[in-house]
Amino acid sequence: MANQAQREKNELIRDRVVMPLLETAETAYITGSGDAFGSPHFRGILKKLCEPRYTVEIILGTNGQLITPRLWQEFEPLHARFRDITISIDGATPETFERLRRGSSWEKLQVTMGILSTARRLGRIRRLKVNMVVQQTNFLEMRPLLALCRAWAVDAVLFYRLRQWGNILPNHYLASDIANPLHPRHPELLRELARPDFDDAMIERYDMFELIARAQSARQARPANASGTAVLAAEAAEAALALVGT
Numbered sequence: 001m002a003n004q005a006q007r008e009k010n011e012l013i014r015d016r017v018v019m020p021l022l023e024t025a026e027t028a029y030i031t032g033s034g035d036a037f038g039s040p041h042f043r044g045i046l047k048k049l050c051e052p053r054y055t056v057e058i059i060l061g062t063n064g065q066l067i068t069p070r071l072w073q074e075f076e077p078l079h080a081r082f083r084d085i086t087i088s089i090d091g092a093t094p095e096t097f098e099r100l101r102r103g104s105s106w107e108k109l110q111v112t113m114g115i116l117s118t119a120r121r122l123g124r125i126r127r128l129k130v131n132m133v134v135q136q137t138n139f140l141e142m143r144p145l146l147a148l149c150r151a152w153a154v155d156a157v158l159f160y161r162l163r164q165w166g167n168i169l170p171n172h173y174l175a176s177d178i179a180n181p182l183h184p185r186h187p188e189l190l191r192e193l194a195r196p197d198f199d200d201a202m203i204e205r206y207d208m209f210e211l212i213a214r215a216q217s218a219r220q221a222r223p224a225n226a227s228g229t230a231v232l233a234a235e236a237a238e239a240a241l242a243l244v245g246t
Contacts, residue, residue, distance in 0.1 A: 002041070010041045019048055022056050027083065029059040037066040050077040057083040064089065064112035065104050072115050079124050085116060086129040086158075092144035100138060117152040131158040134208060135176040139189050143197045156204040159212070179208060194219040 002010065022028055022045075030036045030045065037043055049056065058078060064087040087109075091097035094106035120128045130149050134142065142159065149157050161179045164170075174180070178189050192198075193215035203212065 007040065011044070014041065014045060014048075018045065022049065022054060025056045027057045027059060029061070031061055035066065036060055036062050037071065038063075046075060046078065049081075050075060052077075055081070057081050059084045059086070061086050061088070062112075063087070063101065063104060064109045066108075067112040067115055069115060072119075079119065082125045084127045084129055085125055086131055087112065087116070088133075089130050089145065090133050090135075091138050092141035092148055096138050096141055100133075100135075113152045117154075120153045120155070127155045128153065129156045129158065129204070130154050131160055131206075133160045133162055134179060134189075135162045136178045136183070136185060137176070139178050139192060142192065143195065146197055146200065146202065149202065154202070157202050158204045158206040159208040161207050179211065190215050 028049075031039070031042050034042065036046060046058075048054070049058065058081055060082055062085070088101075089097065089109065090100040097106050097109065098104055116125065116128055119125045130145070130152075132138070132142065132145055146157060162173070162177045164173050164177075168176070174183075177183060178185055180186065183189075193212045196219075198212050199216050203209065
């Protein structure tokens with residue numbers, strides 16, 4: 001969205017400051033502030049990094065909407081230097097994904113994941129990761145997303161808690177943040193996280209990992225004669241309250 005003057009300034013900073021630093025850097029993270037291929041600035045950096053004098057390893061973050069066979073081939077010199085590629089996916093169904101990622105296409109995501117999963121299976125990239133921002137509208141799609149990730153040869157899944165960055169109306173945020181113990185559907189989240197599916201090494205230690213671990217511990221410690229979800233929910237609720245107190 002930058003205008004011409006802003007783009008020229010970005011290019012000047014890129015050429016005079018960023019690229020010289022990247023000649024000796026070990027790792028670069030591109031990017032935590034927009035899609036790597038959707039931004040002309042970051043795309044220009046990636047294009048320059050294809051030059052032989054750069055050896056920096058790259059941690060790439062993308063929403064998976066712009067990776068086509070043609071684009072993937074265009075950046076072929078970087079494939080072996082992608083240390084991690086992380087795709088942001090906030091739903092396991094077309095309806096949820098497209099609602100939460102406005103302007104995104106489930107069909108385009110399938111193309112991207114097909115390209116990346118093939119590259120991962122062939123050893124052309126080292127690690128493929130997926131992250132999901134968990135909220136009221138998608139928490140029941142966490143397990144289906146794990147199943148999709150297994151089919152895509154994903155190495156790790158990161159579940160993020162919804163955060164308030166000032167871009168969500170307060171009431172809407174409170175209604176969406178299901179990881180909040182005061183949320184009316186929080187017990188449902190705890191029951192979901194206690195399922196065996198979440199006892200999976202694919203789930204990386206990040207953000208919601210401790211809540212998942214406590215819910216799993218409550219399930220595994222349940223007495224053999226305990227029955228029903230009420231006991232499980234109570235134990236998981238205790239774990240969640242302990243987490244809040246830390």
